[in-house]
Amino acid sequence: MNRRPTYDVDLYSNEVVVNPYPHYRAIRDLGEAVWLEQHSMWAIGRHLDARNALSAHNIFISGKGVAANNLSNGNSPGNLLASDPPLHTHLRKVVSKPLHPKALARIKPRIEASAGSLIDRLLARKSFDGILDLAQFLPISIVSEMVGLPDAGRRNMLEYAAAVFDLFGVDNTRTEAALPIVIKMRKYLSEQATRDKVLPEGWIAGLYDAVDLGLIKQEQVQTLMRDYLGPSLDTTIFAIGHLLHLFGQYPDQWKLLRQEPNRVGNAINEAIRLESPIRGFTRVLSQDYTIGGIKLFTGDRVLILYASANRDERRWDEPEKFDICRVLTDHVGFGYGIHQCVGMQLARLEMRSVLTAMIARVSKIKILGAPVYAKNNVLRGLETLPIKFSR
Ligand code: HEM
Incomplete structure (x- = not known):
């Protein structure tokens, strides 16, 4: 007989958003796939099953949207994130162009120098905010310029990106609040992110160049801009914030990284x-799929929980421990398979630059108070983190 494990908790409530991990453990323990009563969709929380689902992209399709609500899914298809092959294969070539290591090599010296002077300035201060003063710095000062919006749009990118990620959640008050922000930004993009107004060297200008080359149609430009505007800032800001918070909590790991700086990539x-x-x-299922005796049906929506898979005790020893020596080839924090993060080299470059600058200068990271978690439907990260560095 088919099993149908169920879990009856709102995974998007404030309480769960701030501390999702006990719920993810419960979902993993219930089974390979678990029906979420309150959201009428499945969740996959175990590492092996998440990887299998992500690699079966012809069964777990993205073209019907990757959000958990119908309104967003109805509006999103057509960009890289929410498309399937063969369209996805083609779009990926266009969108990834400015994000290849070769393209990034040009801005690497600027990012590294900027990270170095930032850490010098922060060391001179008695205390600072790890998110507003540090984690946001490179994404806002450099990456937002690379995207290439005119100034007014550039200043609103953080608000827009947070709203976009809220819209990937279920219908709740966060999604409701996000909708007008996203509508306003889309209006702005259609009126102001025009060829004559965007920065000539920016990523968005590259999309207009792709139109000239006959690679995409003019009307696809605005849709593809979303692949740059949504994920390029907050994701990395939160990742840098987590690095700071973790190293602040684990001084032995910071000491080890300073002794063995070649572990930077692994620490990230x-x-x-x-x-x-x-x-x-x-994802949505394009055909029936059985997993561990649990039958999922064509058309079912499935939430793939990267953050749960990455703490699966079936895969990792002591998964809740921060250990920079861990062997980590198969975490899914950047996704897996054809949709694996197209911006991860840039994100890694920013994180590496910050850590390398800190390794050379900071001997002690002291957390001065309780951090505050941002409340977002999909993103997990800190809003503030009072902190102090010592030489
Ligand atoms: C630490 C920072 C980041 C994390 C943790 C992250 C995470 C992810 C994840 C989990 C996915 C997979 C989505 C899926 O399975 O459907 C993804 C895809 C994507 N990411 Fe990132 N990301 C980061 C930074 C960036 C940056 C800097 C960009 C720059 C534009 C970016 C652009 C994208 C795009 C366009 C996709 C869609 C790729 C596709 O569907 O083929 N990301 N990211």
């Missing part, structure tokens, strides 16, 4: 594993 992966900035996206 470990922070993304343990505190995944994107908790989960959904």
